[in-house]
Amino acid sequence: MKIILGVGGGIAAYKSAEIARLLMQEGHAVQAVMTRAAQEFISPLTFAALTGRKTLTDLFAIESAIEHISVAQENELMAIAPATADLIARLAHGLADDFLTTLYLAFTGPVVVAPSMNSNMWRHAATQANLETLRRRGHRIVEPDSGYLACGMTGPGRLADPGAIVEAIERESRRGRDLDGETVLITAGPTQEPLDPVRYISNRSSGKMGYALAEAAAARGARVILISGPVHLAPPRGVEVISVRTAAEMREKVLENLAPAGIVVKAAAVADFHLSKVPEQKVKKTAARMSLELDPTPDILAELGRKKGDRLLIGFAAETQNLHQEARRKLESKNCDMVVGNLVGGSETGFESDENEVVLALSTGELLSLPRAPKREIADRIFDEALKLRLALHAADGR
Numbered sequence: 001m002k003i004i005l006g007v008g009g010g011i012a013a014y015k016s017a018e019i020a021r022l023l024m025q026e027g028h029a030v031q032a033v034m035t036r037a038a039q040e041f042i043s044p045l046t047f048a049a050l051t052g053r054k055t056l057t058d059l060f061a062i063e064s065a066i067e068h069i070s071v072a073q074e075n076e077l078m079a080i081a082p083a084t085a086d087l088i089a090r091l092a093h094g095l096a097d098d099f100l101t102t103l104y105l106a107f108t109g110p111v112v113v114a115p116s117m118n119s120n121m122w123r124h125a126a127t128q129a130n131l132e133t134l135r136r137r138g139h140r141i142v143e144p145d146s147g148y149l150a151c152g153m154t155g156p157g158r159l160a161d162p163g164a165i166v167e168a169i170e171r172e173s174r175r176g177r178d179l180d181g182e183t184v185l186i187t188a189g190p191t192q193e194p195l196d197p198v199r200y201i202s203n204r205s206s207g208k209m210g211y212a213l214a215e216a217a218a219a220r221g222a223r224v225i226l227i228s229g230p231v232h233l234a235p236p237r238g239v240e241v242i243s244v245r246t247a248a249e250m251r252e253k254v255l256e257n258l259a260p261a262g263i264v265v266k267a268a269a270v271a272d273f274h275l276s277k278v279p280e281q282k283v284k285k286t287a288a289r290m291s292l293e294l295d296p297t298p299d300i301l302a303e304l305g306r307k308k309g310d311r312l313l314i315g316f317a318a319e320t321q322n323l324h325q326e327a328r329r330k331l332e333s334k335n336c337d338m339v340v341g342n343l344v345g346g347s348e349t350g351f352e353s354d355e356n357e358v359v360l361a362l363s364t365g366e367l368l369s370l371p372r373a374p375k376r377e378i379a380d381r382i383f384d385e386a387l388k389l390r391l392a393l394h395a396a397d398g399r
């Protein structure tokens, strides 16, 4: 594969030479691009010697004024290591004041960013907000390690191990556009079941996991139909969003859009009960106590399990205990191919968090644990495993 290796101006710039060497060893073609500050730490000649190609450095000292465009078009993946706080800010805000940042704007393929900086700079709200922008853009952030830093501090900020960065690059390159031509139907967020015109019952759910799945599938080339309960999230780029409120509306829209979908992911936290007959007027506080008699909502996932055909069906299980058993039970009772189980109730992962830690129960009997990671990364891992699972199921079927 043809890879751009962008090198920022940090003390870890020398480790980038090892990344270039490992990528070359894996058979990739590497085009090194250095910022001006990077050249204070390591010479362009080092990268030229390792990659067998001229290192690109300056926007105005190149053969053609539009070289950044041709370099962007020729290469398939862009990795930036080390990415300093300043470089991350420039990428996040689209500033294009040197060759690397101009190239970044002209580049349309997958981007891997490996930050390295002082711990306080890493923790700063500005840096974290910029990183979140890059994550939401679909870029892979290779989290820095914790340890002794050149500045004398100990904490997060040390460039991840070159081997780990190369692994992230390879994983990203494999993903590419592996959902090209697929239609993925995703549900997200809670549903709201009205009790009267002003009150409702609902489930805790921010919709972040479902939206991350939609972003990931779209980035991998899928047509994505996202059926969303009420959430406070911006619609992901390139995704068809259908807004619903109740479980009944969600069911209707899911069935309406099922035909073209090859993969269905039910990440929504559907309310299990509703009032069948909702009063037309606001209920007045006349009695000291009141009880509600609720009926079950339609179980959309179970219904899909009965009519899925050869679609891949992925359900979710948000549990407070017995995660593994519950994920497996739901896999079987709702005839899913995969159930993504996560523990909820704590604040670290789950509902409102940007991170998650999940187990995947597969219809092959396997149970995989995905360690804590940003929801966007978890979303990609779910699709990685879903595609592998589909291949395994087709091979077993002889399809």
Ligand code: CTP
Binding pocket: 247, 266, 267, 268, 269, 270, 271, 272, 297, 298, 299, 300, 301, 302, 314, 315, 316, 317, 318, 330
């Ligand atoms: N689900 C659904 N329709 C419902 C309830 C749940 O489609 N009426 C789906 C959810 O989108 C999720 C999965 O079923 O993918 C599991 O939801 P959960 O509420 O955990 O499961 P329940 O069947 O309600 O199981 P329990 O209440 O026993 O935990």
